[in-house]
Amino acid sequence: MGNKHSGKINIPRYHVGRIFLFPVLLYFLLVFPVLGFMLLKSFPELKEKSGFNVTFKNDSTENLKAFSEVGFHNDNIAKGPEESDYLMNFLNDTAYVLSDTLLNSIQDTQNDSIDSVIQTVETTQKKGTSTTFSSTITALFRFVLIFSTIAGMVVNYPFKRYFKRKRLRKSISPKLYRYCRKLLLYTPLINSGIVLLAFTIVHSIMIYYLLTDSSFGDETGKRLFTSYLFISLVASFLSVLLIYFWQKHRVHIRYIEHIYTRDELRQRIFGVNQGKIRNRLYIASAMTTLLPLTIVLLYLILSLTPIKNMGDLSPDEIKIVLGRLTDILGPEADLSDIIKSEGISGLYYISALDNALMFGGIFSGVLVSFIYILFFVNWSTAGIVSPVNELVNSMKSTGEGRLDNFTIVRTNDEIGIMSEGYNLMTSRLREYIFKISQMNEAYSRFVPNQFLEFLGKENFVDIQLGDQVQKEMSVLFSDIRGFTELSEEMSPKENFDFINHYLGYMEPVIRENNGFIDKFIGDSIMALFSVKVDDAINAAIQMRETLMKFNLDRMDQGKPAIESGIGIHTGNLMLGVVGGEGRMDGTVISDAVNLASRLEGLTKIYHTSIIISEDALIKLEKPEKFNFRFLDIARVKGKKEAVYVFEVLDGEPEGVKKLKIETKALFGKGIDLYKNKKFNEALAVFSEVVKINPLDSAATFYVNRCKRNLKKGIPDDWSGIEIFDVK
Numbered sequence: 001m002g003n004k005h006s007g008k009i010n011i012p013r014y015h016v017g018r019i020f021l022f023p024v025l026l027y028f029l030l031v032f033p034v035l036g037f038m039l040l041k042s043f044p045e046l047k048e049k050s051g052f053n054v055t056f057k058n059d060s061t062e063n064l065k066a067f068s069e070v071g072f073h074n075d076n077i078a079k080g081p082e083e084s085d086y087l088m089n090f091l092n093d094t095a096y097v098l099s100d101t102l103l104n105s106i107q108d109t110q111n112d113s114i115d116s117v118i119q120t121v122e123t124t125q126k127k128g129t130s131t132t133f134s135s136t137i138t139a140l141f142r143f144v145l146i147f148s149t150i151a152g153m154v155v156n157y158p159f160k161r162y163f164k165r166k167r168l169r170k171s172i173s174p175k176l177y178r179y180c181r182k183l184l185l186y187t188p189l190i191n192s193g194i195v196l197l198a199f200t201i202v203h204s205i206m207i208y209y210l211l212t213d214s215s216f217g218d219e220t221g222k223r224l225f226t227s228y229l230f231i232s233l234v235a236s237f238l239s240v241l242l243i244y245f246w247q248k249h250r251v252h253i254r255y256i257e258h259i260y261t262r263d264e265l266r267q268r269i270f271g272v273n274q275g276k277i278r279n280r281l282y283i284a285s286a287m288t289t290l291l292p293l294t295i296v297l298l299y300l301i302l303s304l305t306p307i308k309n310m311g312d313l314s315p316d317e318i319k320i321v322l323g324r325l326t327d328i329l330g331p332e333a334d335l336s337d338i339i340k341s342e343g344i345s346g347l348y349y350i351s352a353l354d355n356a357l358m359f360g361g362i363f364s365g366v367l368v369s370f371i372y373i374l375f376f377v378n379w380s381t382a383g384i385v386s387p388v389n390e391l392v393n394s395m396k397s398t399g400e401g402r403l404d405n406f407t408i409v410r411t412n413d414e415i416g417i418m419s420e421g422y423n424l425m426t427s428r429l430r431e432y433i434f435k436i437s438q439m440n441e442a443y444s445r446f447v448p449n450q451f452l453e454f455l456g457k458e459n460f461v462d463i464q465l466g467d468q469v470q471k472e473m474s475v476l477f478s479d480i481r482g483f484t485e486l487s488e489e490m491s492p493k494e495n496f497d498f499i500n501h502y503l504g505y506m507e508p509v510i511r512e513n514n515g516f517i518d519k520f521i522g523d524s525i526m527a528l529f530s531v532k533v534d535d536a537i538n539a540a541i542q543m544r545e546t547l548m549k550f551n552l553d554r555m556d557q558g559k560p561a562i563e564s565g566i567g568i569h570t571g572n573l574m575l576g577v578v579g580g581e582g583r584m585d586g587t588v589i590s591d592a593v594n595l596a597s598r599l600e601g602l603t604k605i606y607h608t609s610i611i612i613s614e615d616a617l618i619k620l621e622k623p624e625k626f627n628f629r630f631l632d633i634a635r636v637k638g639k640k641e642a643v644y645v646f647e648v649l650d651g652e653p654e655g656v657k658k659l660k661i662e663t664k665a666l667f668g669k670g671i672d673l674y675k676n677k678k679f680n681e682a683l684a685v686f687s688e689v690v691k692i693n694p695l696d697s698a699a700t701f702y703v704n705r706c707k708r709n710l711k712k713g714i715p716d717d718w719s720g721i722e723i724f725d726v727k
Helices: 019-047 060-068 081-085 093-110 128-167 175-212 221-257 276-302 315-329 332-340 352-399 416-445 448-453 482-486 493-513 534-555 591-606 614-618 654-662 664-674 681-692 697-712
Strands: 053-057 115-120 468-480 515-521 522-528 562-577 582-590 610-613 628-636 643-648
Touching: 019 175, 019 221, 019 276, 019 352, 019 582, 053 060, 053 352, 060 582, 115 276, 128 175, 128 221, 175 468, 221 276, 276 352, 352 416, 448 582, 468 482, 468 493, 468 591, 482 493, 493 515, 493 522, 493 534, 515 534, 522 591, 534 562, 534 610, 534 614, 534 643, 562 591, 562 614, 591 628, 591 643, 591 697, 610 614, 614 643, 628 664, 654 664, 664 681, 681 697
Parallel strands: 562 610
Antiparallel strands: 053 115, 468 522, 468 562, 515 522, 562 582, 610 643, 628 643
């Protein structure tokens, strides 16, 4: 149902009345001043072709009767000073309408001893010209004002209702939405077409009058009516254009985004014919430049009087017409011949009254032109600037990384094509970046993003061979015990499925504890923790808990449980890129990595779950959170120095963990006795621990070691450090 908007302020009002009434009023403002100017200018000519008779009688009753029977006749022309009242001849229709009112008024004045009133008024004239004008004006009001306004309201009411309900955030029926969606783009043609139809009807009537000679009393009236028709045609054309461009402006700039969908507005919806900004500017220039020039030229033409139509002129009148040229043209005796010559008689003369009327008409025309200029400049500016501003803002948003935006294609010209191209570019760019993001996400599964951060790189393309950084980190090694024997019982596919199943449990645990997996080595996991050692130990504990869930899943499938060991060491290491130009890999190179791997190997010897180094223990932020016990002093393969190793008890099942915590002091006592070569006493202590907790594999390991030392003896230089030559 179109775009959704969050507030009322974004939903415009749909205006109907002003779009119809204002251009029609502008039509009358254009036509009637010119028509009045023409009537005043032609008034003397009309007077010469009309006449009236006035006879005074003493009887008031006869006077009133004569007035009520007033009429105009061309063959009865009264001469004398009464010609100053001739205007009544031109307003004969009004005299007929007001005759009864005037009769009553005159009767009321009889008691005031009026000695003389008009006794008989006889006028004769055909009523055709005045009746034609009045009929035409009546048709204008009926068809243009009433018909077009009502028809426009009927056609546009659904749009007004749609925008009102949308502004009030009320539901819109599918029928109303389909109507508005189907006709919105055609409303400029529909609204201007309604008014054009009304004007066409009126002008058809006017043309019919012109083709019918009986409609006019004389040629002067017909000529006036022809000029009126021409002026009306021009004014109606301008009014229809004003309605069309006004409605088109509002549809393109204000309305379309509230009816059409986002996907539809990404491209042109105005048809296949491409417009041009140049044509739009031509139209705006014509409406704002040629219009005032046309109106001014029209008033100039109407204000001219041909010298040859002025009749015989006296010498003084000739001097007024020709001005100071009389001093050059010759003596006064020759002026009459000169004025009648073909060159002079073809010129025009502007009287003082014509001057005043001309300037008044020009002012009226300039005023109307100014209104047109305001409208068309605003429309032309908004039609170009608004889409361009929207396009610029969309580009800024795209530059800021917001790729889900688009610009509305509001025009069918070059700006519309540019907006459409931008939307297409944005769409493809979004798809491309989405694919790149997917690729980066896929790459990050092979090379963790944390690896990039440590190297100070923003993306993978910045990585170069030899990039490296030194950093203190905790290294965690995890390995499945007995995986070689386990894998022998599975096919290659089952091996892959098993490994992926197992790693699918373990990888999220490491990630949730601020670590990342550097690499998978078969069934082994090498993870790095850069924030704190506590994260590594927490991850190890949770991995042990997760392993229990994994084993439950395997037992549900009828498969045996598995065990794992975890070794953790903290130290400086080098992260970098190794390889060649054709194949590179990110890796970690350090003695700390090797030691962590060896500690994981010790879990197989001591049969423990988690072993950490002394360096990892002393760098814990909150050691009190963990339960651990000293396990041994060992020198692993590849290390010259011995390492104090500790067992983390929190990774054990709850029952085993509880008993190990209870026997922690006893176990420590046994270690002291053992390191002091008191193997018999140590054997008794470890045996006591095993008696309390038969599942304490480390205590069992020391029981066997004490027995071995008692049986085979120890070297003379034995210092209590266990040496392991295997991984």
